Amino acid sequence: xxxxxxxxxxxxxxxxxxxxxxxxxxxxxxxxxxxxxxxxxxxxxxxxxxxxxxxxxxxxxxxxxxxxxxxxxxxxxxxxxxxxxxxxxxxxxxxxxxxxxxxxxxxxxxxxxxxxxxxxxxxxxxxxxxxxxxxxxxxxxxxxxxxxxxxxxxxxxxxxxxxxxxxxxxxxxxxxxxxxx
Numbered sequence: 663x664x665x666x667x668x669x670x671x672x673x674x675x676x677x678x679x680x681x682x683x684x685x686x687x688x689x690x691x692x693x694x695x696x697x698x699x700x701x702x703x704x705x706x707x708x709x710x711x712x713x714x715x716x717x718x719x720x721x722x723x724x725x726x727x728x729x730x731x732x733x734x735x736x737x738x739x740x741x742x743x744x745x746x747x748x749x750x751x752x753x754x755x756x757x758x759x760x761x762x763x764x765x766x767x768x769x770x771x772x773x774x775x776x777x778x779x780x781x782x783x784x785x786x787x788x789x790x791x792x793x794x795x796x797x798x799x800x801x802x803x804x805x806x807x808x809x810x811x812x813x814x815x816x817x818x819x820x821x822x823x824x825x826x827x828x829x830x831x832x833x834x835x836x837x838x839x840x841x842x843x
Contacts, residue, residue, distance in 0.1 A: 685793035687727035701747035
C-alpha cells in the first residue's frame with residue numbers, strides 16, 4: 663500500500679502520510695483538507711475529531727480513525743505546531759525541507775500523490791480522488807452501509823456515494839457458475 667512505502671525519517675514523510683490518511687479514513691476531499699487549521703483536529707471527550715471545511719462553506723465533523731489519529735499526532739509532534747491552533751495544519755516546505763507557515767494548495771497535494779504513487783509503482787492515473795473512492799469501496803466491502811458511507815463522505819445523496827462503490831466490479835466464479843445452459 664502507498665502509505666506503507668513512505669519514509670518517515672523527515673517532516674515531509676510524516677506530513678504526506680497524515681494527508682493520505684485523511685483522504686482515506688474520513689473520505690476527505692482534498693479541497694476540504696487543505697483548508698484545515700491545526701484546531702480542526704481536536705479532542706472531544708476521549709475521542710479526537712476532524713473538522714473539514716466542505717463545499718459551500720459547510721463544516722463536516724467526523725471522529726478520527728485510530729490510524730489517522732496516530733499519523734496526525736506524529737506529524738504535529740514533529741512539526742511542532744500543535745500549540746498554533748489558528749495556523750494551517752498542512753504546510754508547504756521550503757527547499758531545505760523545513761516546514762513553512764504557508765498552507766499547501768490542492769495542486770501541491772496532487773503533485774505529492776503523483777510522486778508517491780510513482781515511487782510505489784501505482785498507475786499514473788492515481789490522484790487525490792483515488793483514495794476517496796478506494797476508501798469508500800473498502801468500507802462497503804467490510805460491511806459498512808451506503809447510508810453511513812454517505813454521512814462520512816458528506817454526500818448530499820446516497821446516489822452520489824453509490825458512484826464510488828466498486829464492490830460490484832469484480833465478477834466472481836460463483837456468479838459465472840450460476841449460468842446454467
